[in-house]
Amino acid sequence: MTPISIFWFRRDLRLTDNAALYHALNGDYPVLPLFIFDQNILEKLPKDDARVTFIYQTVEALKKQLRQQGSDLLVKYGAPEKVWPEILKEYHVKEVYANHDYEPYARERDDNMAEFLTSEEIVFKTYKDQVIFEKDEILKADKTPYTVFTPFYKQWHAKLNDFYIKAYPTKKYFKNLLQTRHLPSPGLKEMGFEKSKLDFPKINYKNKLDDYAKERDFPALDGTTHVGLHLRFGTLSIRKAVKDALEAKSNVWLSELAWREFYMTIIWHFPYAAFDSFKKQYDKIKWRNNEDEFKAWREGNTGYPIVDAGMRQLNQTGWMHNRVRMIVGSFLSKHLLIDWRWGEAYFAEKLLDYEMASNVGGWQWAAGSGNDAAPYFRVFNPELQTKRFDPKLEYIKKWVPEFGTKNYAQPIVEHSFARERVLKVFKEALSD
Template identity: 65%
Template sequence: MKQEIAIYWMRRDLRLTDNAALHHALKSGYPVLLLFIFDKHILSKLPSKQDARVTFIFDTIEQLNLDLNEYGSSLLIKYNTPEGAWAETLSAFNVKEVYTNHDYEPYARERDDTLAEYLASENIIYKTFKDQVIFEKNEIIKADGKPYTVFTPYYRQWQQKLDAFYFKAYPVQKYLKDLLPITIKNKLNLEDMGFERSMQKFPTKHFEDKLQTYEDKRDFPAEDATSHIGLHLRFGTISIREAVRAAITQKAHKWLSELAWRDFYMMILWHFPHTIQQSFKPAYDNIQWINDEADFEKWCNGNTGYPLVDAGMRQLNATGYMHNRVRMVVASFLTKHLLIDWRWGEAYFAEKLLDYEQASNVGGWQWACGCGNDAAPYFRVFNPELQAKKFDPQNKYIHQWIPELKQQKHVEPIVEHAFARERVLKVFKEALNQ
C-alpha cells in the first residue's frame, strides 16, 4: 500500500517562505511532495530557444530542490503537458489532496478548471489559495457589486481595506518538517526541453534600499531608482506581502500604489478576460490601423529616429527590461505615431520582457493606446522629444543606449510628430464616431 500524501503544485510562487498554498498543504496532516511542471503548452509557444525566463525558472527550481534536500525531501520536476504530468504523478503516488495558488490568466484558469474536474473524478481533494496579490477577484468591488474599472476609487478602497491581516507572512518554515522524505534524481536539463542557457543577468531580490527615493527619482531612466522586482513578483520568488510590508514600513506611498496597480490589473483580467485580445472600450476595435511592417521592425530594433523611443527599445532587446516611464513613451509612439495595433506591441513585450505579466502588460498597452479601462485619453499623444527633455535632460540614458547620437549619426525620424498627432486624432475620432 503506497503512502498517502498531499501535493503542492508550484507554479508562479517559486519560494519556500510566506507561501499560502504550501503553508496549507504542510498543515494538511499528510506528508507533502512539491511538484513543478515545465508546461509544454507554454514552452512550445516561446519563439526564442534562449528565452532568459526559462533559464531563470530552471535555475530557481534547481536551487529550490537543493533547499528541499536540506530537509530530506526533493522536488518532483516534470516536463510535459499538465494533463500528462498529472496522469504520471497520480499513477506513481497515492495522492489524497492537491494544493496550489490562484492564477488569473485565461490559459491558467482553463488549465486549473480541467485539473479540478480530473481530480474530482479521482476522488482527490483540490484546494486553491490567494497568494500573488493582496486583494483578488471580488474582494474590492463597488457598492453595486460590480468591479471597479477606474484605479483611483479602487485604490481608495484598497487602502481602506488594507490591514496587517492581509500582508502577514505565512510561517511556512515552522512546518517544513512535514515534507515527504524522498530522494528523486532529477536529470532534466534545459537542452532536454529544447532551450539553450541564456547569459542574461537577472536583478537581485534586494529592493528595500530603493524605496526612500522611489517617488522622487522613479521617472528618470538614467537613475537606477526603480526596484527591479517585477521579475521576482512575476515568478513568486518574492512574496507580494513582503513587498507591501516593506512599503508600509518605509512609508513608500507611491511604491505601494504601484503594487496596488498590479492588483487592479489582475482583477480587471479576472473579470474581463477578453481584454487580452479585445479593447476594453469596444469602439477602439474600429480603428483603421496602418500596421506597416517596416515601421514596426524599425520600432522593434530602436531605429525610429526618436532617441528616447530607440533607447528604450534597445534597452529592452539587450536586457529584457525597460524603464517604466519609457514603456509608456514607446507604447504611445507605436500606437499613435505609427498607427500600429497595440496588440503587436503587447506581443513583442511578451516575448522580450523578463518581468512580463499578462495582466499589467495588456493593461499598460491599452492605457497607452487609450482603449483600456482608466486609460489616457486618445487625444493625449506623448511627444517623445519633450519627454526626453523632461526626464532625461542630460541625455545620459539616451547616450547609454544610442552612443552614435554623440556624433549626430542617429537615423532620421520615420514620422514627423505634428503630422502624426494630427493623423491619429483624425483616425481615432472616425473610429469612435462610428
C-alpha cells in the same frame, strides 16, 4: 503506497510565506512539492528565452533547499493534462494544493485539473497568494468591479491591514514534507532550451524606497526596484513587498503594487481584455500596421532617441524603464498607428518581468483603449518627455551611442503630422 499530498508550484517559487504550501503542510498527509515545466507554454517560446533559464535556476535552488530537509522537488516536463495521470501512477495522491492564477490560460488549465482530479477522487484545494486582494474582494457599492484605478486604490488602501500582509509561517511545518530519495529532473537542453546570457536582478530594493517617488521617472537613474521578475514568478512574496512599502512610508511604490492588482482584477472580471480592447469601440480603429515601421520600432531605429534608447535597452537586457515603456507604447500606437497588440506581443517575448495583466493594461493605457479616464487625444511628445525625464540625455547616450552623428536614423515620422493623423483616425472610429 503511502498516501500523500502534492503542493504544485507555479507562480510562487519560494518555500517561505507561501499560502498553499502552508495549508498543504498543515494537512493530513506528507507533502511532496511538484513543479511542471509546462509544454503548452514552453513550445511557444524562443530557445534562448531568459525566463526559462531563470525558472530553471530557481527550481534547482528549491530542490537544494528541500533536500536539506530530507525531501525533494518532483520536476516534470510536459503538458499538465498528460503529466498528472503519470504522477497518479507513481504516487498515491489524496490531495493537491496550489495557489490561484488569474490569466485566461491558467484559469482554463486549473478548471480542467479540478475536473480531472475530482474524477480520480482527489481533493484539489487552491488559495490566494500572489495578490493582497483578488477576484471579488474589492468591488463598488453595487457589487460590480472597479474599472478606473483611483477609486479601486482608495478601497484597496482602506481595506489593507496587518491581517492581509501577515506571512505564512511555512518553515515551522517543514517536518511534514515527504521524506524521499533524490528525484531526477530534466535539464534545460533536454527541454530544448539554451542557457540565457542575460543577468537577472537580485531582490534588493529596500535602499531604493526612500527616494523612489523622486527618482522613479528618470531612466538614467537606477531609481526603480527591479522586482517585477520576482513578483511575476513568486520568488518575492507580495505580502513582504507591501509590508516593506508601508514600513518605508513609500506611498508611490505601494500604489505601483496596487496597479498590478488592479490589472489582475480587470483580467479576472473581463478576460476578453487580454486580447481585445477593453473599451470595445476601439476595436474599430483602422490601424496602419506598416511592417517596415514596426521593424524600425523593434530595433530602435525610429529617429526618436528616447524611443530608440528604450527599445535597445529592452533588446539587450530584457528590461525597460517604466516611464520609457509608456513613451514607446504611445509612439507605436499613436505616432505609427500600429495595433497595440503587436507591441504587447513583442514585449511578451522580450520582457523578463512580463506579466500578462500588467502588460496588456499598460499597452491599452498607452493606446487609449484601456482602463483610463484620459481621453484618446493624449499623445506623448517624445521631445518633451526627453526634456522632462532625460534632460542631460544620459539615458539616450548610453543606449544610442550614434545619437548626434550623421549615422543616426532620420525621424520615421514628423510629430505634429503624426498627432493630427492619429486624432483624425481615432475620431472617425470612435464617432461611429
